[in-house]
Amino acid sequence: MKARQWIGIIVSLSILIVIGAWRINQKRQNEGELKGASKSRTPVVEAYVAGPAKIESIIQSVVSLESPNRVTLSPRTSGNLIQLDLRVGDRVKAGQVVFRMDPTLAKNAVLEAQAQVAQAKARLAQAKIQQSPNTTSVAGQIDQQLISFNSPS
DSSP, rough: HHHHHHHHHHHHHHHHHHHHHHHHHHHHHHHHHHHHHHHHOOOOOOOOOOOOOOOOOOOOOOOOOOOSSSSOOOSSSOOOOEEEEEOOOOOOOOOOOOOOOHHHHHHHHHHHHHHHHHHHHHOOOOOHHHHHHHHHOOOOOOOOHHHHSSSSS
C-alpha cells in the first residue's frame, strides 16, 4: 500500500509541475507579444491646426470677492441719492465724486433754522422793549418802599 501512495504522490506532483511549466510558458509568450506589438505598432496621433475658434460652451457662476482694504462711506447728512457714479469693484481716486444727494432736505433744514433764528431775534427785541418799563417800574416800587420805611409814622 505504500507503493500506491507513493505513485499517487508522484503523479500528483508531476501534474502540478506540468501545469506550472505550462503557465510560465503562457506568461512568457504574452510578454513577448506585448513587447513585439509595442515595437512594431505605430501610435495613432491626431493633429489640429491652431487658430481662432468659436467657443461653444459658456460657464456661468456667482463669485463673491472681498477686498482686504474695505472702506465704508457715509454722508454727514441724510437724504436721497440722485446719482451714483460707481459700481462694485471700481477704483476710486482722492477727490472723486462718488455720489450726489438730493439737496431738497438740506435746503429745507437751512430754511427752518433761519426761521427759528428770526423768531429768536423777534423774541429778544420784544423782551428788550418790555424790560425798560419793568425796570423803571421796579425801581419806582423800591423807592416807594424806601420812602415809606424811612418816614416816621
